[in-house]
Amino acid sequence: MKKFFICLLTFVMLLGCGQLPNDVSEDEQLNMPDIVFVERVYNNEDGFISIAFTDSNSNCYSSVDREVCNLSFAELVDRYRSGGFDGRITQKGYYNTDGLRENYKKLCETVCQNDCDIVYPEMLPDVETECYNWYGLYYDENNELKSQIIHANECMTRLYSGNDTINEIYKWYNDDYIAVDA
Numbered sequence: 001m002k003k004f005f006i007c008l009l010t011f012v013m014l015l016g017c018g019q020l021p022n023d024v025s026e027d028e029q030l031n032m033p034d035i036v037f038v039e040r041v042y043n044n045e046d047g048f049i050s051i052a053f054t055d056s057n058s059n060c061y062s063s064v065d066r067e068v069c070n071l072s073f074a075e076l077v078d079r080y081r082s083g084g085f086d087g088r089i090t091q092k093g094y095y096n097t098d099g100l101r102e103n104y105k106k107l108c109e110t111v112c113q114n115d116c117d118i119v120y121p122e123m124l125p126d127v128e129t130e131c132y133n134w135y136g137l138y139y140d141e142n143n144e145l146k147s148q149i150i151h152a153n154e155c156m157t158r159l160y161s162g163n164d165t166i167n168e169i170y171k172w173y174n175d176d177y178i179a180v181d182a
Contacts, residue, residue, distance in 0.1 A: 030101065030104060030105065032138075033139060033145055034055055034056055034080055034081045035053045035055055035077045036054050036055065036100065036104055036136065036138075037054040037134065037135065037136055037137070037150075037173055038051065038052070038073065038076070038134070038137065038147075039132060039134050040069070040132070040133050041130050041131070041132050042130065043129070043130045043131065044128065047070065048066075048070050049064065049069060050062065050063065050069060051068060051069045051076075053080075054173075055080065058094050058096065058100045059093075060091065060092050061089040061090060061092065062090055062092050063088055063090070065089075068088050068089065073135070073137055073145060077137070077145060091180055092179065092180060093180050095176055095177060096176060096178075103169045106168070106169055107136040107166075108138050110165045110166060110169075111146075115162065115163065116150075116161050116162070116163045117162060118149055119160060121157070121159075124155040124157050125156060125157060127155045131152070131153065131154045131155075132151075132152065133151075133152050134149070134151040134173065135147045135149050135150060136169065148166070150166050151167075151170040
């Protein structure tokens with residue numbers, strides 16, 4: 001009988017160790033970076049000239065500050081997290097929080113499973129104009145911040161991913177934006 005209780009207790013303890021605690025929030029399980037989506041605008045003469053980004057709370061900010069525009073994604077996230085953009089960014093709008101989470105999950109699942117790169121044509125029009133790139137930011141399995149380009153616009157040509165899910169994320173990002181009244 002003693003062996004039975006020892007085996008039962010061991011089984012219950014092992015079973016309990018495999019479960020997540022009840023107080024782990026969905027955001028902690030998602031492991032979203034503080035900045036989830038970024039749009040960069042640049043031209044060949046001046047480099048990056050503006051940036052817009054969406055934080056993990058679904059708020060959208062923009063800036064034309066040269067220093068902010070030229071930060072790497074990791075520096076951008078770190079500076080934003082530490083509150084280092086006082087007066088250098090402006091809130092322009094927001095997204096539905098559920099939509100943000102859903103599309104972030106899609107991004108993470110897709111980049112782990114598929115080739116998501118932008119499909120470039122053999123030739124682009126010979127036009128000098130501003131270029132736009134849209135990115136999704138995520139953490140990889142080593143908890144390192146990574147980026148995935150989800151759309152581009154170069155030489156007045158829209159460039160899409162070869163992956164339908166990435167294109168759906170861009171469509172959501174482009175269509176579901178809610179502007180803040182100025």
